[in-house]
Each structure stands twice: as C-alpha cells, then as structure tokens.
Amino acid sequence: MSTIKLAIVGVGKIVYDQHVPAIAGNANFTLLATASRNNTIDGVASFPTIEAMLAAHPEIEAVSLCMPPQYRYKAAYAALSAGKHVLMEKPPGATLSEVSDLKRLAAEKGVTLFATWHSRHAPAVPVMKAFLAEYAPRKVTINWKEDVRQWHPNQDWIWQPGGLGVFDPGINALSIMTEILPRAVFLRAAELSFPENREAPIAADLHFTNADGLPVEAQFDWRQTGKQSWDIIVETDKGELRMADGGAKLSIDGVAQELPPEAEYPSLYSHFADLIQNGKSDVDLSPLRQIADAFMLGKRQVVEAFHD
Structure with a gap:
C-alpha cells in the first residue's frame, strides 16, 4: 500500500502525546497538514479550518478528527463529502444520530x-x-476514578452539553466492558452527580445486567486525588480477573500475567491503515449508546460546585 497522506483536525494535548508519535512510527502514513484554531505541529502546514485545509491540499486522503465531540459532525461531514477517509477520536460524536448519519x-x-x-x-x-469467552463471568465491578484537574485542566468544553463530563474517561471503561463480555449488557439504573455550576456530571454510579442476570456495577468519579483508578474486576468460576491501570496490567486468580507493552495509539493507526486498504469501516456505537442510556435513565443529583 502506498503512503496515505493524512491530516489532523483539532490539535491539542492528545494529539501531541499520542497521535503524532503513533503516526511518525507508522510507515503507512505521512502527516501532511493540520487544521486547528489554536495550535500547530512543527514542520507541518497549518490552517484555521478544515475547509481551508482541504482546499489548499486536495491530495489529502485521510483525516484524523481530534476536536471536542460537539464539533465532530461538521468536520467529519466535510471530510467524508470530499472523499476522505476519517478516523474519529473517542467519543465519536455528541449524539448517536450524528454518528449514524456519518456512517x-x-x-x-x-x-x-x-x-x-x-x-x-x-x-x-x-x-x-x-x-471470558471460555469461562462465563459471574460478576463485574468497574472503578474508573481520576482527577479531572490533572487530565482536563481548564477545559470548559468538557463540562458543556455534549462534552460528557465524567463519561469522557468513563467511556473508556465502557468500551472495554462492551468488548470483553460475551453477551450484551443493559443499563437498569444510574445516579448522575452534577456540580451545581456545571452542565455535565462529575460522577456516576451505573448498574447493568444482561438477559442472564449478570450484575455489572460501575463507578466513575472525577474527584479522586492521589493514585488514579482504572480497574475492572471480573469474577468467574475459574478465578478472578483483575485489570488495572486501564488495561496495562492483568492478574488471573492472583497471578500477574505477562503482557506486551502498551501501544494503544500505534494499534489504532495500524487498524486504520488496514481498514483503508480493505475498503472497510469500523463504527461500533455500543459504548456511546450505554452513555445515552445513562442520561435517559439516570437519576440526577446536584452536588457542590466544581472550580478548576
């Protein structure tokens, strides 16, 4: 496959930390340009809008969209309409309807x-x-707790409607949950904690089950200081699975497992290249659907104001 001419729209921390190194390490891509209101990448052509970028560089073949989800649809629509392949950072959009239309x-x-x-x-x-495909889960406990001041300092968009609040990191846990469990689970109840001065939740307690009555309990909280918690514990008849550090560590019945080094974003770009080469798409909305269900079913409670 020839090198894919790639552009990035929305240049921020995640782009500098993850996307740029992953692209640089993948011979399938050449980073040609960026579009961002505030930031640039050294040595790469920059533009204020995706429209200006595509007009100046029609040879762009693929676009990575890394702006907040509230602005994702317009940019994705422009790129797809111009015949470009599109990668969307999580979450893929502000609503299920938007992403379904992009699909x-x-x-x-x-x-x-x-x-x-x-x-x-x-x-x-x-x-x-x-x-879990071999040994059925009996109970699942998810603890996804971190310090919003550390990971999202002064990011107002994340507290606005569509920004998802604590579900921005929590959707990572739900993406793992929906991937590893052999049968679909459904939200039955939820409690969402909204700071009195914010429009998105700072914490959430979620209660899921499946057709067989599997209990799945998830707690998300953005107020945790000190050690951060990104853990999933699954009880089975053949022992306990204990995933820690967002999937970087795993023990089975108390025995630590040997795992390869973390390479999430390099893996994303390898998959993107394969999808392009094979003429396929990959648009799984199940994690976002679980969050939509939480906003539909969740009991809202107001908690103390949050200030950065």
Whole structure:
C-alpha cells in the first residue's frame, strides 16, 4: 500500500502525546497538514479550518478528527463529502444520530470511517476477552476514578452539553466492558452527580445486567486525588480477573500475567491503515449508546460546585 497522506483536525494535548508519535512510527502514513484554531505541529502546514485545509491540499486522503465531540459532525461531514477517509477520536460524536448519519455518508462515498476506542487496544483486553469467552463471568465491578484537574485542566468544553463530563474517561471503561463480555449488557439504573455550576456530571454510579442476570456495577468519579483508578474486576468460576491501570496490567486468580507493552495509539493507526486498504469501516456505537442510556435513565443529583 502506498503512503496515505493524512491530516489532523483539532490539535491539542492528545494529539501531541499520542497521535503524532503513533503516526511518525507508522510507515503507512505521512502527516501532511493540520487544521486547528489554536495550535500547530512543527514542520507541518497549518490552517484555521478544515475547509481551508482541504482546499489548499486536495491530495489529502485521510483525516484524523481530534476536536471536542460537539464539533465532530461538521468536520467529519466535510471530510467524508470530499472523499476522505476519517478516523474519529473517542467519543465519536455528541449524539448517536450524528454518528449514524456519518456512517451512512461514508458508505455512500465508498470511504473508511473509523470510530476509535483506544482502550480496547490495551494489552490486557484481548486476554480478558478470550478468557471470558471460555469461562462465563459471574460478576463485574468497574472503578474508573481520576482527577479531572490533572487530565482536563481548564477545559470548559468538557463540562458543556455534549462534552460528557465524567463519561469522557468513563467511556473508556465502557468500551472495554462492551468488548470483553460475551453477551450484551443493559443499563437498569444510574445516579448522575452534577456540580451545581456545571452542565455535565462529575460522577456516576451505573448498574447493568444482561438477559442472564449478570450484575455489572460501575463507578466513575472525577474527584479522586492521589493514585488514579482504572480497574475492572471480573469474577468467574475459574478465578478472578483483575485489570488495572486501564488495561496495562492483568492478574488471573492472583497471578500477574505477562503482557506486551502498551501501544494503544500505534494499534489504532495500524487498524486504520488496514481498514483503508480493505475498503472497510469500523463504527461500533455500543459504548456511546450505554452513555445515552445513562442520561435517559439516570437519576440526577446536584452536588457542590466544581472550580478548576
């Protein structure tokens, strides 16, 4: 496959930390340009809008969209309409309807659309999925707790409608949950904690089950200081799976498992290249659907104001 001419729209921390190194390490891509209101990448042509970028560089073949989800649809629609392959950072959009329409458009234009879930590419995830395919889960406990001031300092968009609040990191846990469990689970109840001065939740307690009554309990909280918690514990008849550090570590019945090094974003770009080469798309909306269900079923409670 010839090198794919790639552009990035929305240049921020995740782009500098993850996307740029992953692209640089993948011979299938050449980073040609960026579009961003505030930031640039050294040595790469920059533009204020995706429209200006595509007009100046019609040879661009693929676009990675890394702006907040509230602005994703317009940019994705422009790229797909221009016949470009599109990779979307998580979450893929502000609503299910938006992303479903983008999926339709990608199929109409005959281009690839990839809704990424980077946590599914953590080294522990395929091991857990294979284990649970053989040994049925009996109980699942998810603890996803971190300090919003550390990971999202002064990011107002994340507290606005569509920004998801604590579900921005929590969707990573849900992406793993929906990947490893052999049967679909459904939300039955939820409690969402909204700071009195914010429009998105700072914490959430979620209660799921499946057709067989499997209990799945998830707690998300953005107020945790000190050690951060990104853990999933699954009880089975053949021992306990304990995933830690977002999937970087795994023990089975107390025995630490040897895992390859973390390479989530390099794996995303390898998958993107494969999708393009094979003329396919990958748009799984199940993690976002679980969050939509939480907003539909969740009992809202107001908690103390949050200030950065």
